[in-house]
Amino acid sequence: MKLLWALAALLLCCWRADASTAGFIKSPLSQIKLINDSAELHCEVVGNPIPEVQWWFVEGEESNETLTQLFDGARNERVRINATYIAHAASTIHLLSLTLDDTGTYECRASNDPDRNDLKKTPKIKWIRSQANIIAIESPQISVEPSEVSNQTSAILTCNLTDSTLSSKGSYWTHNDKPIEKSRSSSSNYASYNLEKITYHQSGRYECVFETDPLVKRVIEVKTLPYVGAYKHSEHGNENDKSVLTCVAHGHPLPTDWMWYKEEGSELKAIVNGTQRYEIKSTPNKTMLTIEDLNIESDGGYYFCSGNNELGQNKDKIFLRVRSRLAALWPFLGIVAEVIILVTVIFIYEKRRKPDDVTDDDDSGAAPLKSNSTANHKEKNVRQRNAN
Numbered sequence: 159m160k161l162l163w164a165l166a167a168l169l170l171c172c173w174r175a176d177a178s179t180a181g182f183i184k185s186p187l188s189q190i191k192l193i194n195d196s197a198e199l200h201c202e203v204v205g206n207p208i209p210e211v212q213w214w215f216v217e218g219e220e221s222n223e224t225l226t227q228l229f230d231g232a233r234n235e236r237v238r239i240n241a242t243y244i245a246h247a248a249s250t251i252h253l254l255s256l257t258l259d260d261t262g263t264y265e266c267r268a269s270n271d272p273d274r275n276d277l278k279k280t281p282k283i284k285w286i287r288s289q290a291n292i293i294a295i296e297s298p299q300i301s302v303e304p305s306e307v308s309n310q311t312s313a314i315l316t317c318n319l320t321d322s323t324l325s326s327k328g329s330y331w332t333h334n335d336k337p338i339e340k341s342r343s344s345s346s347n348y349a350s351y352n353l354e355k356i357t358y359h360q361s362g363r364y365e366c367v368f369e370t371d372p373l374v375k376r377v378i379e380v381k382t383l384p385y386v387g388a389y390k391h392s393e394h395g396n397e398n399d400k401s402v403l404t405c406v407a408h409g410h411p412l413p414t415d416w417m418w419y420k421e422e423g424s425e426l427k428a429i430v431n432g433t434q435r436y437e438i439k440s441t442p443n444k445t446m447l448t449i450e451d452l453n454i455e456s457d458g459g460y461y462f463c464s465g466n467n468e469l470g471q472n473k474d475k476i477f478l479r480v481r482s483r484l485a486a487l488w489p490f491l492g493i494v495a496e497v498i499i500l501v502t503v504i505f506i507y508e509k510r511r512k513p514d515d516v517t518d519d520d521d522s523g524a525a526p527l528k529s530n531s532t533a534n535h536k537e538k539n540v541r542q543r544n545a546n
Contacts, residue, residue, distance in 0.1 A: 185288040189292055195294075200250045210269060217263075251264065268285065299320050306379050358384070362410040397452050447463070454480045
């Protein structure tokens with residue numbers, strides 16, 4: 159029995175030791191990145207209690223290395239660190255806009271010793287460490303033709319990867335960061351894409367992507383006049399209420415300036431934001447004109463919204479119809495009138511129908527009288543015969 163108790167105590171001690179020891183379940187992975195790209199390292203640690211995780215940057219050789227602790231906002235706000243401590247510890251470090259100076263060894267440290275940060279005591283449990291390297295390299299040269307497409311009806315986009323030490327498996331194109339179907343090519347150093355008809359749908363950012371490690375990209379912008387369209391071409395409003403007119407824009411680049419106009423005769427009068435009863439709220443892809451306290455005499459008519467970008471402007475129009483406040487009652491009054499007319503017709507019909515009904519009753523009552531007269535006549539004949 160004593161032997162069993164001793165064995166149980168030994169197992170319990172081993173379990174407690176394992177539970178209190180921190181250990182990595184995910185370690186950061188080394189990466190090669192281009193300058194101005196971003197990098198991300200991630201590690202996860204278990205232990206009881208949950209360990210603390212820190213990130214360090216290691217410079218120099220092992221015998222003469224320098225360690226710098228990284229924190230959220232370091233390196234001119236280019237370092238972002240996110241950590242969670244729920245079931246276990248998980249931490250991710252983001253490095254933005256990489257430079258050559260960011261090349262080096264990054265270390266994920268973890269410890270759950272209560273005295274780990276005490277400067278006067280020696281921690282009982284050492285920090286465990288896991289390292290990964292980030293190498294930032296210069297982007298290979300890519301020549302593009304044309305460098306930009308502005309207000310054209312068609313174009314052929316080409317990219318040529320030159321002076322690259324990176325091997326490429328092929329290439330493909332993206333439009334506004336979405337891969338273009340059927341644009342993949344086995345060509346390792348040359349990529350082309352044909353835009354047969356350019357509208358605002360085809361405008362945007364095109365990227366030729368070469369499948370190297372890491373991926374190499376180059377952007378060609380395709381610009382057009384903005385497409386401006388009214389959300390609804392006809393709007394209704396009641397007098398003394400407010401009305402909101404909306405226009406949206408599509409294409410690249412989106413409008414940098416919006417204007418609203420009111421048609422007065424043969425001229426367009428500009429509407430100034432914040433004056434009288436007008437308020438204009440705009441974003442690059444939408445503009446809204448709010449008209450307060452609608453006037454039935456002066457606020458009705460055509461309104462024009464105009465969007466401008468670096469290539470020019472486009473506009474659309476909206477017709478505003480201002481109704482009387484009693485306009486909402488007309489449908490109700492029409493229904494009431496229909497009911498009254500229907501009831502009147504039924505009443506008149508019933509009135510005219512009653513005399514006919516009385517005549518029919520008199521005729522039906524006269525028949526028995528005729529039948530009785532015939533019976534009396536027969537009885538009279540019978541009596542006459544008996545008299546003879």
